[in-house]
Amino acid sequence: MNSQKDLVNYLINTNALHSPDIIKAFIAIDRYDFVKNQNSYATYEDFPLSIGNSQTISQPTTVAxxxxxxxxxxxxxxxxxxxxxxxTTALLAHIVGQEGCVTGLERLDELVEFGSNNLNKYHFNNAKIIKATDRLGIQGKKFDRILVSASAEDFPTKLTDQLKPGGKLVIPVKNSIFEITKTKDDELKIIEHYGFVFVPLIYK
Incomplete structure (x- = not known):
């Protein structure tokens, strides 16, 4: 695949993408702007690419x-x-629009800088990337949606406490992706999707 358009068409044809607002974000936010130069030849291929520090930009199908x-x-x-x-921060910023907000968390200083520089290419004023602390998430705040792009060894219940009622958390745990919805009564509805591989989530 040679362009973002080729990649988006591939993701639609494989049914990885189907929601109009998410498709629009994938069209608007070019993966090329988020890969390291040495990997630019493979920008639009459907596999993860190294961004240094033993971390990757995820496979497009998995992100979709x-x-x-x-x-x-x-x-x-x-x-x-x-x-x-x-x-992912840029894709989400495009989807939520000016009335929404996206906060990216990253533990590594080099990737906070790398991700922030990439995000700045799109001049969003509703999104930022900040350095994560040793505590998972942002204590004392609640969100409509939480996305985790690294694999936890165990289900981190502290994150569900940071969800608003009606909110949703998507998180890899070992080799599954868990889709968790918090009901209006603060109950959790959980769907497990099997068969994925992610870099490990580091937290205390």
Whole structure:
């Protein structure tokens, strides 16, 4: 595949992408702007690419599927944990629009800078990437959606506490992706999707 258009068409044809707002974000946000120069030849291929520090920009199919599970809406407040290259943060910022906001969290200083520089190419004023602390998420805040792009060893219940009622969390745990919805009564509805591989989520 030689262009973002080719990539988007591929994701639509394989049914990884189907929601109009998410498709529009994939068209508008070019993966090329988020890969390292040495990997630019493979920008539009459907596999993860190294961004240094043993981290990757995720496989496009996996990103598309996770965003479809997350079901972000215009005006949502979203926490993007493990923002890495900034690609998912930018996609989400495009979807939520000016009435929404996206906060990317990244533990590594080099990737906070790399992701922020990439995000700045799109001049969003509703999104930022900040350095994560040793505590998972952002304590004392609640979000409509939380996306995690690295794999936890165990289900981190502290993140569900940071969801608003009616909110949704999408997180890899070991080799599955868990799609968790918090009901209006603060109950959790959980769907497990099997068969994925991610870099590990590091937290205390």
């Amino acid at each position: 599927m996770m965003l479809e599970m997350l079901s972000p809406k215009q005006g949502n407040s979203i926490l993007d944990i493990g923002s890495g290259s900034g690609w």
